[in-house]
Amino acid sequence: MELNIPESLNALNINMREEMLEALLAAEKDDEVRVVVITGRGRAFCSGGDIKAMNKEFTPAEGRARMQKVGRLIKCINGMNKLVIAAVNGPAIGAGCNLALACDFIIAAEEATFGQPFGRLGLVPDLGGLYYLPRRVGLAKAKELIFTWQIIDAREAERIGLVNWVVPLSDLDTEVKKLAEKLVKGPALANGLAKGIINRSLESTLDQILEEEAYAQGLCFMSQDFQEGVRAFLEKRKPNFGQ
The missing domain is CATH 3.90.226.10 (2-enoyl-CoA Hydratase; Chain A, domain 1)
Structure with missing residues (x-):
């Protein structure tokens, strides 16, 4: 832009x-x-x-x-x-x-x-x-x-x-x-969720951030990016997110 x-x-x-x-x-x-x-x-x-x-x-x-x-x-x-x-x-x-x-x-x-x-x-x-x-x-x-x-x-x-x-x-x-x-090349879902939580972090309590992290991580656990990340780790290679 x-x-x-x-x-x-x-x-x-x-x-x-x-x-x-x-x-x-x-x-x-x-x-x-x-x-x-x-x-x-x-x-x-x-x-x-x-x-x-x-x-x-x-x-x-x-x-x-x-x-x-x-x-x-x-x-x-x-x-x-x-x-x-x-x-x-x-x-x-x-x-x-x-x-x-x-x-x-x-x-x-x-x-x-x-x-x-x-x-x-x-x-x-x-x-x-x-x-x-x-x-x-x-x-x-x-x-x-x-x-x-x-x-x-x-x-x-x-x-x-x-x-x-x-x-x-x-x-x-x-x-x-x-x-x-x-x-x-990074995980789009995880990056987007992390950006939102970081941007709210200074106005949030620790408990609020922990809850937001838990919610976000639950979504990430269900994603194809997470599955690819685990496979790549076990296969000792770089992950191919969003492919």
Whole structure:
């Protein structure tokens, strides 16, 4: 999936958000799709929201309704049972940073930058940034990034745990493909169930997680992937899941 308005550095506008949501919902329903990759065309991943479209007065109700629609996109990424990779090819600022944070993996090019300069516009971070950022980098670092508006480079983002790893831009597509191919070879049912439980883990008690694990494992025990995994272990070979 490619954000494709390079002339605006892929600023998120209403049409782009609706098209992304439609594409994600289609991918969710397509059994042939095992992994989703989100990237940007041109020299940016996503420069944030379309500020030109915000150049008008909003009532509190209108502003809330606007953001609730945007929230559907983040909920879809979080809730879908497919793993999602953000291939950050350049600046990921504001809403663009938070779109990447919603993904399960972030691979960044060395040219990538990240930031939360919402305060410069008198806004709070959105698209789930106030949820995902502290979970990735910790509460203190999240406050630092949000309240100082600083823009950090890819290596600093890797150091603080905001991204999974950094690669040269020329290697980005190759490395993303390698990861996607590895994930595709994994057990789709188990991966999807584990993603959901992990995403709920920080709001759950140990008892709740143990119960969710038990339910998920019961489903996995009935799957062909489990049977193949056991056979492969006993035959001392790599499993061929989903074949």
